[in-house]
Amino acid sequence: YxxxxxxxxxxxxxxxxxxxxxxxxxxxxxxxxxxxxxxxxxxxxxxxxxxxxxxxxxxxxxxxxxxxxxxxxxxxxxxxxxxxxxCSLADSCQYGDLLQFQEKLRAEGRDFETVAYINTTAKVKSLCDWIVTSGNAREIIDRVPKDKEILFVPDQHLGRYLQEVSGRNMILWPGSCMVHEIFSVQDLLRAKKNNPGSIVLAHPECPHRILEVSDFIGGTEKLRQYVMSIKEPGTFLVATEANMIHPLHKSAPQHTFIPVPGIMSSTGETCACNRCPHxxxxxxxxxxxxxxxxxxxxxxxxxxxxxxxxxxxxxxx
Ligand code: 13P
The missing domain is CATH 3.40.50.10800 (NadA-like)
Structure with missing residues (x-):
């Protein structure tokens, strides 16, 4: 020790x-x-x-x-x-698989640009036209010419969310983040009920079922900015990696932050599923x-x- x-x-x-x-x-x-x-x-x-x-x-x-x-x-x-x-997202999109899929789309005569979430390997990035993070995704999507289709890899949930906010149709790769994928709606609703008046913050890597019952959606920096903008002390349920509580609390100590649990074990205790093992x-x-x-x-x-x-x-x- x-x-x-x-x-x-x-x-x-x-x-x-x-x-x-x-x-x-x-x-x-x-x-x-x-x-x-x-x-x-x-x-x-x-x-x-x-x-x-x-x-x-x-x-x-x-x-x-x-x-x-x-x-x-x-x-x-x-x-x-x-x-x-x-990174489970980076693992879900392998170079050979992406190359093969792009070739198939080209063979079908599809005119597209590939947009990759930064959570990919450099080898995969080398096959892509644009790289986005949760912080600049919206802006980059707007840079893709309107007459092109968008192939978005590898996060299907972030991609679906971006489709919604940008109004652009996307071909989505079926990847997801192991931490965000596992949040349960039932646990979240229970936490909401136990903390009346609480505000739910969620990362756009969360599945649609979680985003649907959230009050504010954003990447980690956007979440931090949001809690700083609220001066009155409040209670926030945080649906992202649990260490995010650290910068949130440091930046806005007037608030109470409660990490949304991962799946509850049969004994009713929370497991450490909301921690990224990597x-x-x-x-x-x-x-x-x-x-x-x-x-x-x-x-x-x-x-x-x-x-x-x-x-x-x-x-x-
Ligand atoms: P952001 O910090 O850009 O929101 O991304 C979170 C993440 O996926 C880290 O792997």
Whole structure:
């Protein structure tokens, strides 16, 4: 056992010694968010990363985030505390399957552009015309010429939601996020009943059945902005990864935040289903170790060049 406070001090010292900047996504453990130089949603972190001046970036998040950072800043050493921190959405759309599907659509004479959620591998990004995050999706969808169809990969729920708000028809890939997919409407309605007057916040990765009974829908940064805009103390039920409570509470301490449970176990207790097991691989020990030993590192891959074009066009312009 290592004391978290000692580990935090050690990380602070190592950041200086190794000329490193620590970025942490809002879904990461609160202790790591506290010592990070930048925290945020996928869009803000991607933009913050290109402004970093140190020679090393430690990305406390999941693989596709660190990979995107390496692609946008090839000259930096980019470290990910655990290379196994993957993403169920990225896993649901494999390069070969997407290529085959695009070829089939082209053979049918369909005129389309492929829009990918940033939660994809760089190899998949290299097959796409646009990359979106929850924070810029609406804006990017508007950039796709009206006479083209849109193939949206891999999140069917975010895609369905974007169809609704943009009025554009999309061909949807059947992927979903394991954390958001598992929220139960019954649990949510019960939590609402037990907390009269509460406001339900939901990430657009949630299935339609959850969004239907939510009061406000947005990516993680949009949720944070929303709770900050409400000055009167309120109670919020939060239908996204449970660590999101950390930045919400920090930004708007006047409110009470209750994480929406994942599926209830038969004993009536909540399980930890609202925690992303990949994000959870980021521990203080692993952040310390990757700084100390300079690994695991994201290595440049030949297909990064193509992914760089689409990432820059979509996120930085
Ligand atoms: P945002 O933080 O951009 O809303 O995305 C959440 C997410 O899917 C992280 O994997």
């Amino acid at each position: 290592e004391d978290p406070l000692d580990l935090m001090d050690e990380i602070d010292a190592l950041k200086k010694e190794k000329d490193a900047t620590l970025l942490a996504h809002f879904y990461i453990d609160g202790d790591i968010q506290e010592i990070a130089d930048f925290t945020g949603d996928s869009l803000k972190l991607a933009r913050d990363a290109v402004k970093v001046e140190t020679s090393t970036i430690v990305f406390s998040g999941v693989h596709f985030m660190a990979e995107s950072t390496k692609i946008l800043s090839p000259e930096k050493k980019v470290l990910l505390p655990d290379l196994n921190a993957g 994000m959870a691989l980021n521990t203080l020990q692993k952040v310390r170790d990757c700084l100390k030993y300079g690994k695991p590192e994201i290595e440049w891959q030949p297909y990064f060049d193509k992914a760089k074009d689409v990432l820059e066009r979509s996120l930085l312009q």
